[in-house]
Amino acid sequence: MKKTILILFAACFLALTPNMTKAQGLDFDSFLEAGIDDASLLLESYLQPAFEGFGFGMNSGWYNTAKPHKFLGFDISGSISLARVPDSNQFFTLPTGLTNVSLTNPSDTRRLPTIFGPNLGADDLPELRFTDDNGDEIIRISAPTGLGIDEDIVPFNAVPVPMIQLGLGIFKGTELKLRYIPEQDFEGDGGVKLFGIGVMHDVTQYLPAEKLLPFDLSVFLGYTNLESYVNIDEAAGQTAEFNANAWTVQGVISKKVLFFTAFAGLGYSNSNVDFNMLGDYSTETSTFTDPISLNYKNAGIRTNIGVRIKLLFLTITGEYAIQEYNTLTAGVGFSFR
Amino acid sequence: MRKIFYLIACMPVILWGCGDAGVQSDVSKNIEIDPISVQLSVPAIAVGVLVPQIPPISVNTGQINLGSDDFDEYLEDTERFTINKMSYTIDNFPAGSSADLVIDMTIQIQGESSQDLLSIRIDNVQNNPVNVLLFDKDAPGLVSTAAIASLEQALKNGTSFQVEMTIVGEDVTLQSQDVDFDFIFQFDVTARIQLLD
Numbered sequence: 001m002k003k004t005i006l007i008l009f010a011a012c013f014l015a016l017t018p019n020m021t022k023a024q025g026l027d028f029d030s031f032l033e034a035g036i037d038d039a040s041l042l043l044e045s046y047l048q049p050a051f052e053g054f055g056f057g058m059n060s061g062w063y064n065t066a067k068p069h070k071f072l073g074f075d076i077s078g079s080i081s082l083a084r085v086p087d088s089n090q091f092f093t094l095p096t097g098l099t100n101v102s103l104t105n106p107s108d109t110r111r112l113p114t115i116f117g118p119n120l121g122a123d124d125l126p127e128l129r130f131t132d133d134n135g136d137e138i139i140r141i142s143a144p145t146g147l148g149i150d151e152d153i154v155p156f157n158a159v160p161v162p163m164i165q166l167g168l169g170i171f172k173g174t175e176l177k178l179r180y181i182p183e184q185d186f187e188g189d190g191g192v193k194l195f196g197i198g199v200m201h202d203v204t205q206y207l208p209a210e211k212l213l214p215f216d217l218s219v220f221l222g223y224t225n226l227e228s229y230v231n232i233d234e235a236a237g238q239t240a241e242f243n244a245n246a247w248t249v250q251g252v253i254s255k256k257v258l259f260f261t262a263f264a265g266l267g268y269s270n271s272n273v274d275f276n277m278l279g280d281y282s283t284e285t286s287t288f289t290d291p292i293s294l295n296y297k298n299a300g301i302r303t304n305i306g307v308r309i310k311l312l313f314l315t316i317t318g319e320y321a322i323q324e325y326n327t328l329t330a331g332v333g334f335s336f337r
Numbered sequence: 338m339r340k341i342f343y344l345i346a347c348m349p350v351i352l353w354g355c356g357d358a359g360v361q362s363d364v365s366k367n368i369e370i371d372p373i374s375v376q377l378s379v380p381a382i383a384v385g386v387l388v389p390q391i392p393p394i395s396v397n398t399g400q401i402n403l404g405s406d407d408f409d410e411y412l413e414d415t416e417r418f419t420i421n422k423m424s425y426t427i428d429n430f431p432a433g434s435s436a437d438l439v440i441d442m443t444i445q446i447q448g449e450s451s452q453d454l455l456s457i458r459i460d461n462v463q464n465n466p467v468n469v470l471l472f473d474k475d476a477p478g479l480v481s482t483a484a485i486a487s488l489e490q491a492l493k494n495g496t497s498f499q500v501e502m503t504i505v506g507e508d509v510t511l512q513s514q515d516v517d518f519d520f521i522f523q524f525d526v527t528a529r530i531q532l533l534d
Binding site: 119121122125127137139140141142144145 | 361364
């Protein structure tokens with residue numbers, strides 16, 4: 001069990017990068033020694049931007065025009081959305097309600113980085129003190145550092161959400177959109193499946209003088225579900241499970257000029273993300289079953305603007321959504337009719 | 338293709354994270370060494386009598402390997418060890434007896450010669466002092482910093498060491514010919530873990 005230095009990134013799937021978890025100084029045994037409630041509180045705060053950002057990102061990239069495909073017209077597109085983590089979510093203060101975890105130096109006023117905070121050295125991180133129920137110290141560990149994504153790849157901290165989807169024109173100005181990855185099993189390491197469905201419906205057809213309107217106007221409703229898991233220790237039955245649901249309803253307007261299409265949307269989005277650690281986890285004194293269960297819900301107004309360039313069948317799209325995690329999306333695809 | 342799906346599922350941020358800098362963390366433990374049994378003795382005729390000084394006795398901790406025993410899971414990624422503090426506790430010194438102790442401590446790292454660590458005087462050992470600071474990295478005092486550095490290197494190398502003590506009792510009054518008590522060392526140690534991608 002001593003080697004069970006997992007988690008923390010279980011959400012990001014530690015199984016891929018076990019060293020990362022060790023590097024975070026986050027010994028899951030120690031977290032559990034501090035008690036399930038404390039472990040959950042700490043992880044909930046630390047991982048918050050990853051899961052929230054993922055939820056916001058899932059609601060992006062659905063459309064690049066308000067004009068649905070003609071009957072049997074279709075498009076296939078791939079996109080990557082970068083849900084920018086707000087500055088306020090790059091750090092957190094130690095949650096209240098912790099019983100067995102505290103700052104080693106109570107007067108340390110530094111905040112702790114979240115997973116999407118900066119990558120700090122040990123000297124710049126507050127130190128956490130883990131105690132048992134008797135108040136005896138078990139271990140002291142640097143607070144987990146952030147990944148510091150903005151230092152290497154992109155100029156800001158963002159949660160990337162890649163997506164692939166199909167759009168199909170059906171009837172009466174209606175387009176069906178489908179996101180689908182059949183259940184995949186990765187040779188015992190983990191698995192994933194994705195399903196999303198969206199409907200765009202042209203509303204200009206109900207307006208007077210629709211042919212004279214200089215723009216396209218539609219309503220859009222989309223729902224995405226991702227289910228995935230990673231086997232932390234398959235033999236021991238330890239699994240990290242990550243499930244996300246997101247839906248959005250939008251009014252979409254667009255205007256095409258030559259091969260440019262400018263579009264904008266206004267509506268409401270909602271996401272619900274669950275992260276669970278399942279199985280039995282033993283410390284020196286106790287065994288915990290299914291110790292971690294985290295849930296993140298977010299909802300709010302979503303506004304976006306974007307532009308699509310269409311060169312014959314090739315489409316290139318850029319979109320920016322204004323919401324709690326402002327989201328930049330870039331996509332490429334092929335569109336017919 | 339399966340790998341692509343996997344990456345989609347796994348939030349590729351993890352592949353971006355940290356970059357060349359890697360990540361760094363400190364893991365610290367306050368480690369209590371197994372008690373050392375110490376026996377002070379006086380001739381039968383001196384029981385209950387104040388003895389100015391008794392002959393020196395030698396004890397040691399036995400082989401200690403903090404690196405391997407307490408930081409095993411971090412050892413291969415540890416950049417360095419730091420000994421933050423050393424302290425001691427006296428336990429089970431019997432009531433009614435009393436003594437002061439003068440202790441010379443040396444460390445002997447396996448395969449190396451002994452090095453002086455420090456000399457201390459413990460007055461009124463019968464009070465069973467608890468967690469008395471011997472060494473603080475921020476204020477090393479009379480402790481040999483060279484010996485501390487050697488200890489830290491031994492931890493990094495996973496090499497065992499022992500602390501040897503020569504104890505002289507002064508102003509000793511024992512209520513029996515032999516008095517046993519425990520001397521307990523505590524080491525507060527930090528492992529600086531550094532991982533690169």
